[in-house]
Amino acid sequence: MSGTLIRTASPVAERGRGRPVWRPALGVLTRYASPVLLVLLWQAACSAGLLSTRLVASPVQIVATGWALTRDGTLQTNLLVSLARAGAGLGIAFVAGVGLALVSGLSRLGEDIVDAPMQILRTLPALALVPLFILWFGIGETPKVALVALGSSFPIYLNLHKGIRSIDPKLLEMARTLGLSRARTIRDVILPGALPDLLVGLRFAVGISWLMLVVAEQVNADSGIGHMMMDAEDFLRTDIILVGLAIYGLLGLASDQIVRFLETALLSWRPSHRAARSA
């Protein structure tokens, strides 16, 4: 965790060039003093017996458990299973969401056919489908991947559809006066113009995919981070549960960083991104 914290703080240090060296360092210190203090208090309360380890494990214990789970391979195995489920679900969601958005974004007929059902379905909380999915798909991998796919396809569809529909009509007019074919217009004008919205959708989708996975793995599973946590509940192992929580947190953070990186790489034409990179 601390590595990430220091990295996000580095622009502050760079901006402080020319000022006394201790100023940015002090800024980092005060910025993170509060969380560090909270962790220290937490540890102190556990060590002093003020907090029962049956309710919450101490930070030291969490780190130790995390290390032990890594050494015997439990953590990696479950992590890989969870990653595979999230990856498969997101992959399906991406293909389905982009496909449907293209159909409904690029043709009136497509919009009539696709958009209304999508707008109705998106109001359903996807998690409410868990019982139905178990009936349909049993308790294997399918319902878990399907749940992730279902939940995360909506933000991709909705954002890309909006992006395609909100292309500046002046640019489309310009494409017509230049004699661009429909295919060329889609490739050179519509898709690149909708890309920022697609990436926003992808970012939401990644967040939702973890949410779906947490629920799917806690309802019925024999592997995965969620299963590891549910298993630990039976044995009152709050340390393992907290390790699982930390892993989910790190996964969310890492996937968000990946999408951010994609944004920087793909949208380098936007002034904000250039400013961020040259800073």
Next chain:
Amino acid sequence: MNAVAPLTQGAAVVVQGLTRRFGDGPAVLDRLDLAIAPGEFVALLGHSGSGKSTLLRTLAGLDPVTEGSVTRPRDVSVVFQESRLLPWKRVWQNIVLGQDGANRRDRAASVLEEVGLGHRVDAWPLTLSGGEAQRAALARALVREPAFLMLDEPFAALDALTRLKMQRLVSDLWTRHRCSVLLVTHDVDEALLLADRAVVLERGRIRTNLPIPMERPRRHADPRFEHLRGVLLESLGVHDD
């Protein structure tokens, strides 16, 4: 009809009896006749709502011809008030957008050089100033070697100094390329500096058709300039006291 025929012979652009209305409203263009000779520079003036933008959009193929007829060359280009460059393509890629063939980049670079943007070939459009963006839009129009170039208030959003430079640039480019030009503008001086003929549109009809028989480069101080300015302002309903 007979009066129109000799004028339209050999013309690059011919508009005959063009009528356009939106819904049940009054006609935006009302049985309009206009001919532009090859290589002729025509300025189109008129108040907002006089129909000049509709005429240009029809000539550009953006609006349909519902009544009347329009003949124009196959190769046309349009420069709008906004540059309308694709922000996700570099300047040179915008210039040759939709163009096929080898060495597209070289072609873009040479036309950018011609409009004074040789140093911004690889720039992103959002980093260009307003004047630079309009130069790029001009380059994109010229690279297609149009027989008929339409300019829709191309300098209206620029500051006064940049506008003067751009007017000179358009004048130079037209002298070199000799395509027919239709310039839609609000600016009487701009029309007098650039055009062979000024056409004033009012309620969808041509109110004034004024040849500008001055040699180039033209000067504001020229008494003929002053006189024509008065005539044009008069026909636009502005009295120059």
